[in-house]
Amino acid sequence: MTHRDPHAILATPDVRLPARARSGGPLSFAELSARERVAHLLDAGTFTEILGPAERVVSPHLALLGVPYSFDDGVVIGSGTLNARPVLIAAQEGEFMGGGVGEVHGAKLVGILRRALQTRPAAVLVLAESGGVRLHEANAGLIAVSEVMRALLDVRAAGIPVVMLIGGANGCFGGMGLIARCADHIVMSDTARMSMSGPEVIESSHGVEEFDSRDRALVWRTTGGKHRFLMGDCDRLVEDDMDAFRAAATALLGDSCALTLQGLLAEHALLTERIERFGDCHDALEIWQRLGVAHPEQVTDMEAAQMQSLLNDNAMERA
Amino acid sequence: MNWQTLVQALFGAAHTIERNGDVLSGTAQLQGQTLAVVGTTDHAPIGVETALAQAKVILETVQHHPGRPILLLVDTQGQRLRHRDELLCINRYMAHMGCCVDLARRSGHRVIALVYDQALSGGFITSGLMADTCHALPEAEIRVMRLPAMSRVTKIAEDVLAALSLSNPVFAPGVENYVAMGGMASLWRGDLQASLLAALADEDTTDQRAALGAQRGGRKLANAVTQRVLAA
Numbered sequence: 205m206t207h208r209d210p211h212a213i214l215a216t217p218d219v220r221l222p223a224r225a226r227s228g229g230p231l232s233f234a235e236l237s238a239r240e241r242v243a244h245l246l247d248a249g250t251f252t253e254i255l256g257p258a259e260r261v262v263s264p265h266l267a268l269l270g271v272p273y274s275f276d277d278g279v280v281i282g283s284g285t286l287n288a289r290p291v292l293i294a295a296q297e298g299e300f301m302g303g304g305v306g307e308v309h310g311a312k313l314v315g316i317l318r319r320a321l322q323t324r325p326a327a328v329l330v331l332a333e334s335g336g337v338r339l340h341e342a343n344a345g346l347i348a349v350s351e352v353m354r355a356l357l358d359v360r361a362a363g364i365p366v367v368m369l370i371g372g373a374n375g376c377f378g379g380m381g382l383i384a385r386c387a388d389h390i391v392m393s394d395t396a397r398m399s400m401s402g403p404e405v406i407e408s409s410h411g412v413e414e415f416d417s418r419d420r421a422l423v424w425r426t427t428g429g430k431h432r433f434l435m436g437d438c439d440r441l442v443e444d445d446m447d448a449f450r451a452a453a454t455a456l457l458g459d460s461c462a463l464t465l466q467g468l469l470a471e472h473a474l475l476t477e478r479i480e481r482f483g484d485c486h487d488a489l490e491i492w493q494r495l496g497v498a499h500p501e502q503v504t505d506m507e508a509a510q511m512q513s514l515l516n517d518n519a520m521e522r523a
Numbered sequence: 524m525n526w527q528t529l530v531q532a533l534f535g536a537a538h539t540i541e542r543n544g545d546v547l548s549g550t551a552q553l554q555g556q557t558l559a560v561v562g563t564t565d566h567a568p569i570g571v572e573t574a575l576a577q578a579k580v581i582l583e584t585v586q587h588h589p590g591r592p593i594l595l596l597v598d599t600q601g602q603r604l605r606h607r608d609e610l611l612c613i614n615r616y617m618a619h620m621g622c623c624v625d626l627a628r629r630s631g632h633r634v635i636a637l638v639y640d641q642a643l644s645g646g647f648i649t650s651g652l653m654a655d656t657c658h659a660l661p662e663a664e665i666r667v668m669r670l671p672a673m674s675r676v677t678k679i680a681e682d683v684l685a686a687l688s689l690s691n692p693v694f695a696p697g698v699e700n701y702v703a704m705g706g707m708a709s710l711w712r713g714d715l716q717a718s719l720l721a722a723l724a725d726e727d728t729t730d731q732r733a734a735l736g737a738q739r740g741g742r743k744l745a746n747a748v749t750q751r752v753l754a755a
Contacts, residue, residue, distance in 0.1 A: 254755040255755065269684075269687065342667035342694050343701060468623055
């Protein structure tokens, strides 16, 4: 497979205009490609890619279906340093098949996780942006998601933290939402989303009354970063800003929380209580109110730092 | 096969497995050893409660019966597709179930899964696919999506998909495809009890699925790619 193949595309353009250079403001995580995110997250110039586009490790299944494939199969992996400490990193490219996990994509994720057991970095950082299993190679993707989960939990058990950074426009859904919740830590931007089934899938299954996928505010407050943060489903909430993600990831280096029986019993109690406390709520606004947020309707307009002080000031018990 | 027939074939009368809603749980005796059994039936949609109920059985087994083997019985239509489940962060509940299976394995429990009816997408990832080894009955159905739906989503003609699926196990539904790809260790035919005993006797607890997929020719790249990343 060569450059001349009409179905081959480079999924991760290296030359999108740097947003900060254009505007002078913060560099948006959401607007960058996977490869750019990696470059801006790590210490400048330290990233070494493994199985990069030049290696042409592509999905044979997409080619067979006559569907465009990518020279990196939609995921960038490698090593570098963050704040001068060694890390391994993986970044999914949401612009290519929605970040969907196929055979090669999944095997690259498994590989970088297993590599952590050899090199013992200060963390494995996963910049997740994915709709979950890639339907064009669904069976391989489904198995791969569980292989990634098992490999991730091996890394976690070895005392090496796995940190999920979620901030892409496609969110973190399906199998990738499962993988994310197996990690030691999750950092989300306030514009990011994490969930299981997409709103469109739920709407097509149970009707628009069940979940109106075109109601953007509803979708956001059901699956968005602020709701996940208030509930404790993500550990840190940041602005859509590469510097903020970098600071959050730096703070979590070496911060491992191994899975233990005690830990899982506590998680079980928390999840049981959550259903008792909020199982009858029909909307996130009701949940936020019950959590003790004085003005739930104002949450939409709050900045990430305000959200953190909301938790601190109210000594809110997340659930 | 319905769950009562299955359990009868596996254990005769030597079990306490009961159905509670869509969830099956109990213990069973097999050649002098006690097994914990947990699973679902009636093509259960896996919602927050169903995930939690199964996780509970596994956690209690780890807590009170160190080393007791666990059998997961899989029959699911996948994750429950409801707004309420998403609001409560269903992926956290399902991941919790998966983490409990992982903890059990790590704590020295042999975990065997059997797809005895239907296994679809998300509900399957965090149960059967997290076991030491996953097996299926030949008549079971395993898939993410049927070909007509896949054809709509991928915008590739159904007859094209059907033709390709004859030679490539990667997208078409079917237990044989999952066996070829290494996702299923084996199909259980004939004497189910003997199959279970053989699965329990296998002591390998590492994830061999990618290597198995390469060996069987159904998933040729996964193992090689992972090895290349390790060797880089």
